[in-house]
Amino acid sequence: MNSKKTLPADAWERGQAIALACAAFEQDVEEEWVAQEPVSCYNCRYRRFTAAAILCMKSRFPENPK
Amino acid sequence: MKFYLCIDDTDNLDSIGTGTIAEQIREKLVARGYGPCSLVTRHQLYIHEDIPYTSHNSSMCFCGEAPDSAFADVIEIASGHLDAVAAEGSDPGLCVLEFDAERDYQELIAFGKNAKKKILTKADAISCAQNNRLHLSEHGGTGQGIIGALAGVGLRIFGSDGEVKAGMKNIEINQHYRVSELKELPELTRVLEFRTKEPLDDAVEVEVCGRTKTVLYRHEYVLFVVRSAAGIYQTINKSEIRRMGEYFYEQ
Numbered sequence: 001m002n003s004k005k006t007l008p009a010d011a012w013e014r015g016q017a018i019a020l021a022c023a024a025f026e027q028d029v030e031e032e033w034v035a036q037e038p039v040s041c042y043n044c045r046y047r048r049f050t051a052a053a054i055l056c057m058k059s060r061f062p063e064n065p066k
Numbered sequence: 067m068k069f070y071l072c073i074d075d076t077d078n079l080d081s082i083g084t085g086t087i088a089e090q091i092r093e094k095l096v097a098r099g100y101g102p103c104s105l106v107t108r109h110q111l112y113i114h115e116d117i118p119y120t121s122h123n124s125s126m127c128f129c130g131e132a133p134d135s136a137f138a139d140v141i142e143i144a145s146g147h148l149d150a151v152a153a154e155g156s157d158p159g160l161c162v163l164e165f166d167a168e169r170d171y172q173e174l175i176a177f178g179k180n181a182k183k184k185i186l187t188k189a190d191a192i193s194c195a196q197n198n199r200l201h202l203s204e205h206g207g208t209g210q211g212i213i214g215a216l217a218g219v220g221l222r223i224f225g226s227d228g229e230v231k232a233g234m235k236n237i238e239i240n241q242h243y244r245v246s247e248l249k250e251l252p253e254l255t256r257v258l259e260f261r262t263k264e265p266l267d268d269a270v271e272v273e274v275c276g277r278t279k280t281v282l283y284r285h286e287y288v289l290f291v292v293r294s295a296a297g298i299y300q301t302i303n304k305s306e307i308r309r310m311g312e313y314f315y316e317q
């Protein structure tokens with residue numbers, strides 16, 4: 001992700017690559033998956049959808065330093 | 067009686083999801099002897115930075131049957147469960163409607179449709195609820211969840227919105243299935259070609275190309291497929307299904 005911790009709405013390959021290398025990745029419940037790849041920022045429970053992007057919210061949960 | 071029940075804003079980023087809580091409420095109602103109840107549908111609402119959703123702003127709805135005298139009990143069971151399991155920092159809302167086939171629900175349906183494209187307020191929700199004689203309750207936090215809960219009921223009554231929770235979860239990707247096989251799934255009643263909306267015959271084969279979802283379309287659980295140039299019927303990826311939902315699966 002960029003310095004603002006965002007990805008555009010459909011950067012599927014980047015979302016997968018980032019999530020595969022991210023120690024904090026945690027899969028959201030299946031009904032909230034959007035990406036085809038199970039391990040993807042788009043399927044992470046710490047992402048938040050905005051109008052045209054997703055935002056990583058993991059920094060709000062420093063108590064779970066996975 | 068037929069009832070509709072919807073919840074919203076019950077979770078935080080570290081808790082169980084709203085869909086799971088909806089299923090737990092459904093199980094409690096069935097354990098009380100009520101039902102049958104439908105599958106849970108997920109209704110995508112407006113994504114805007116001024117709306118305090120957790121991660122995706124959706125509400126979860128189902129409908130069911132219960133004795134005419136059970137309306138208050140349905141509300142009590144759902145409320146009690148929400149109060150027990152809703153996550154810290156969440157703003158849960160509950161909507162329960164006793165369906166009246168003679169009643170005009172156009173205002174409620176319009177509320178649901180508007181909740182997909184503009185910011186609505188609690189005052190808007192309370193006003194709409196009063197006009198439609200239904201139960202709407204806050205269960206902690208700001209109670210902002212009443213907006214999505216009301217919208218979810220409106221959209222479910224409308225009948226062409228929402229993904230079926232857990233739908234197509236156990237179907238294998240890159241496999242071919244006959245329509246008759248797919249119809250054995252509880253989350254699927256029809257397979258429609260998306261552009262023409264024509265139903266596929268039971269003997270037709272469908273190629274499952276990726277993760278997909280069945281959706282509520284014209285009050286049925288529908289799997290949309292598209293016919294390729296080679297004449298093969300292929301499923302539509304979930305991200306595209308979600309985008310199509312913004313237009314109620316019409317083109």
